[in-house]
Amino acid sequence: xxxxxxxxxxxxxxxxxxxxxxxxxxxxxxxxxxxxxxxxxxxxxxxxxxxxxxxxxxxxxxxxxxxxxxxxxxxxxxxxxxxxxxxxxxxxxxxxxxxxxxxxxxxxxxxxxxxxxxxxxxxxxxxxxxxxxxxxxxxxxxxxxxxxxxxxxxxxxxxxxxxxxxxxxxxxxxxxxxxxxxxxxxxxxxxxxxxxxxxxxxxxxxxxxxxxxxxxxxxxxxxxxxxxxxxxxxxxxxxx
Numbered sequence: 001x002x003x004x005x006x007x008x009x010x011x012x013x014x015x016x017x018x019x020x021x022x023x024x025x026x027x028x029x030x031x032x033x034x035x036x037x038x039x040x041x042x043x044x045x046x047x048x049x050x051x052x053x054x055x056x057x058x059x060x061x062x063x064x065x066x067x068x069x070x071x072x073x074x075x076x077x078x079x080x081x082x083x084x085x086x087x088x089x090x091x092x093x094x095x096x097x098x099x100x101x102x103x104x105x106x107x108x109x110x111x112x113x114x115x116x117x118x119x120x121x122x123x124x125x126x127x128x129x130x131x132x133x134x135x136x137x138x139x140x141x142x143x144x145x146x147x148x149x150x151x152x153x154x155x156x157x158x159x160x161x162x163x164x165x166x167x168x169x170x171x172x173x174x175x176x177x178x179x180x181x182x183x184x185x186x187x188x189x190x191x192x193x194x195x196x197x198x199x200x201x202x203x204x205x206x207x208x209x210x211x212x213x214x215x216x217x218x219x220x221x222x223x224x225x226x227x228x229x230x231x232x233x234x235x236x237x238x239x240x
Contacts, residue, residue: 036125040096101236116211141168
């Protein structure tokens with residue numbers, strides 16, 4: 001039987017037009033042991049009917065944080081419609097952690113992170129750990145989203161440029177708004193040519209990819225096309 005523990009919402013931050021950051025704390029004050037990159041199942045329990053629905057979300061917080069943080073796209077589905085009207089103090093039920101999408105600081109000295117949308121969440125967990133522990137890890141991040149206003153935790157990402165061996169590239173895939181058209185960074189989907197423009201040592205890196213299935217598959221194909229061995233590619237996928 002899967003054990004589910006009650007967690008209380010401690011903070012809700014509207015990070016972008018479509019993404020909110022949720023912070024939770026265990027009702028009994030305990031902490032959760034996990035590795036950066038893992039996920040938990042968050043369950044909503046209807047107080048009237050007792051019906052329960054759950055969804056998987058990657059942890060953005062680092063392992064020793066008192067609170068668990070998640071970057072959640074508010075898509076108004078069965079589960080997120082409840083979160084969309086949630087308040088600080090509301091109780092949800094957690095099970096886990098789960099997953100093999102883990103960062104190992106003793107093995108991975110040079111890494112490439114490739115994130116699509118809220119797929120940046122597990123990389124925030126990894127970056128926060130690297131920064132806190134002062135690991136001598138060389139990190140590059142390629143971060144893809146539809147529009148510039150969808151960048152999650154840009155200020156935090158910028159801060160890591162001065163505290164660790166870190167740099168990142170943001171690419172915007174749509175050109176529908178004035179902000180899109182005036183964007184000075186990369187445009188388009190992540191492909192082999194884009195990766196080669198920004199890195200000349202990709203085959204030497206352990207590559208982590210997180211995002212929707214179509215995005216993740218395309219990035220994996222691009223990485224193998226430029227010589228990255230499949231054993232050096234780790235992927236975390238959701239959706240269809």
